[in-house]
Amino acid sequence: MIYLLLLLHxxxxxxxxxxxxxxxxxxxxxxxxxxxxxxxxMTKSPMTKSEQLLRIDDHDFTMRPAFGxxxxxxxxxxxxxxxxxxxxxxxxxxxxxxxxxxxxDERLSFPxxxxxxxxxxxxxxxxxxxxxxxxxxxxxSFIHDTTTDNVMLRVHPDGNVLYxxxxxxxxxxxxDLSRFPLDTQTCSxxxxxxxxxxxxxxxxxxxxxxxxxxxxxxxxxxxxIQKFHTTTKLAFYSSTGWYNRLYIHxxxxxxxxxxxxxxxxxxxxxxxxxxVSFWIDRRAVPARVPLGITTxxxxxxxxxxxxxxxxxxxxxKAVDIYLWVSFVFVFLSVIxxxxxxxxxxxxxxxxxxxxxxxxxxxxxGNPDDMTCxxxxxxxxxxxxxxxxxxxxxxxxxxxxxxGRQERMLAQVVLRDPQLTGQVxxxxxxxxxxxxxxxxxxxxxxxxxxxxLFNIIYWSIYS
Numbered sequence: 169m170i171y172l173l174l175l176l177h178x179x180x181x182x183x184x185x186x187x188x189x190x191x192x193x194x195x196x197x198x199x200x201x202x203x204x205x206x207x208x209x210m211t212k213s214p215m216t217k218s219e220q221l222l223r224i225d226d227h228d229f230t231m232r233p234a235f236g237x238x239x240x241x242x243x244x245x246x247x248x249x250x251x252x253x254x255x256x257x258x259x260x261x262x263x264x265x266x267x268x269x270x271x272x273d274e275r276l277s278f279p280x281x282x283x284x285x286x287x288x289x290x291x292x293x294x295x296x297x298x299x300x301x302x303x304x305x306x307x308x309s310f311i312h313d314t315t316t317d318n319v320m321l322r323v324h325p326d327g328n329v330l331y332x333x334x335x336x337x338x339x340x341x342x343x344d345l346s347r348f349p350l351d352t353q354t355c356s357x358x359x360x361x362x363x364x365x366x367x368x369x370x371x372x373x374x375x376x377x378x379x380x381x382x383x384x385x386x387x388x389x390x391x392x393i394q395k396f397h398t399t400t401k402l403a404f405y406s407s408t409g410w411y412n413r414l415y416i417h418x419x420x421x422x423x424x425x426x427x428x429x430x431x432x433x434x435x436x437x438x439x440x441x442x443x444v445s446f447w448i449d450r451r452a453v454p455a456r457v458p459l460g461i462t463t464x465x466x467x468x469x470x471x472x473x474x475x476x477x478x479x480x481x482x483x484x485k486a487v488d489i490y491l492w493v494s495f496v497f498v499f500l501s502v503i504x505x506x507x508x509x510x511x512x513x514x515x516x517x518x519x520x521x522x523x524x525x526x527x528x529x530x531x532x533g534n535p536d537d538m539t540c541x542x543x544x545x546x547x548x549x550x551x552x553x554x555x556x557x558x559x560x561x562x563x564x565x566x567x568x569x570x571g572r573q574e575r576m577l578a579q580v581v582l583r584d585p586q587l588t589g590q591v592x593x594x595x596x597x598x599x600x601x602x603x604x605x606x607x608x609x610x611x612x613x614x615x616x617x618x619x620l621f622n623i624i625y626w627s628i629y630s
Contacts, residue, residue: 223275233274242361244268246416248396249264251393254388256479259341259342259343268330279325285325302359304403318333348422348486350424359413359415371400372412377397392421392422432490435467442460446614451512467494500614
């Protein structure tokens with residue numbers, strides 16, 4: 169006040185002196201106004217007309233509507249925009265959705281002649297009370313902000329509020345992979361209030377199952393989406409109490425054709441390829457051994473590739489059963505050749521011992537009149553008589569039934585009709601030795617057993 173009086177006194181003195189010096193000259197003097205200092209509170213922005221209409225500053229919006237009274241009903245509906253990824257390794261899924269909340273807050277009611285609602289963006293949503301929803305068991309989630317925050321707030325004259333957000337959430341999905349890849353999975357997205365128990369907030373689906381809508385264009389590369397449905401339950405926390413929880417369930421059935429091409433067909437072909445060795449000569453070691461080793465290594469590669477894209481679960485999956493049984497069939501084909509080769513080696517040792525004991529040879533006139541000493545040759549008389557008809561001494565032809573004919577040194581007993589006794593003479597005779605019995609049985613046993621396994625497997629898991 170003193171400052172203003174001094175300022176006015178100085179101004180009047182200046183005007184008086186000027187009028188004395190220049191009595192006939194009109195002069196415009198500047199008017200000095202006091203300098204008003206701005207308020208030191210710079211955080212409070214001026215209210216907009218809409219905020220004045222809604223009386224934002226007249227209420228405490230940190231409290232829920234009707235605080236101290238009955239719980240406030242909050243309806244929810246969801247529009248699923250996309251189901252992005254399903255990960256078996258991380259056991260989660262990613263979904264983009266529109267989450268909408270409906271409630272009534274009489275503090276936001278306003279007069280209107282045409283009953284028309286007002287729509288706002290996220291700036292007003294930060295100044296009023298909104299439900300504190302969160303996703304249970306979520307790993308990551310965010311509200312889209314391109315080009316602005318994807319948040320919409322619509323207020324009706326009677327105080328009814330619609331609050332909508334566009335959210336992408338990655339949530340956990342507990343999968344049972346015991347039937348993989350012939351499995352069906354059910355995942356759930358759970359919505360719950362973080363702070364308000366069922367005494368303060370009653371969360372419910374606004375229109376029951378019709379509250380959940382999906383885009384018809386939603387599709388996944390590995391799964392067929394069978395159905396969506398909703399449920400409501402109560403969740404209890406020992407330290408805070410009971411909460412309303414909303415569930416979005418969706419059932420997925422895996423497309424098996426990809427795994428048929430990438431896993432089942434190659435494994436089956438490797439097993440069938442291992443059977444080729446049963447038709448290869450047992451003496452062709454360079455042909456049979458690499459074939460067996462190649463099929464074993466290929467099956468190992470297939471098993472490793474499948475397990476690399478799967479979580480390390482502690483139970484056996486359906487694909488593991490098929491691959492490991494196929495691996496056992498391939499491995500047994502290698503063991504089968506080892507058995508055939510070993511028995512052939514034992515037989516050759518017997519032949520060498522007989523040759524060392526009977527170094528000289530003699531011709532045999534009539535093969536019908538010869539018998540075999542089983543103590544030396546290891547073959548009965550019936551075997552010698554039956555196989556001698558396939559050829560004479562020195563003949564290496566094949567018998568009629570396709571078996572192998574081998575030249576076997578044996579000590580035969582010739583029946584001379586002119587002599588009453590029997591004379592033992594050593595000599596070479598053609599004896600058909602069935603050294604391929606294991607291969608013959610394997611040609612039938614292996615395919616038959618594998619076909620039976622496939623019938624049982626696909627009848628259980630399909």
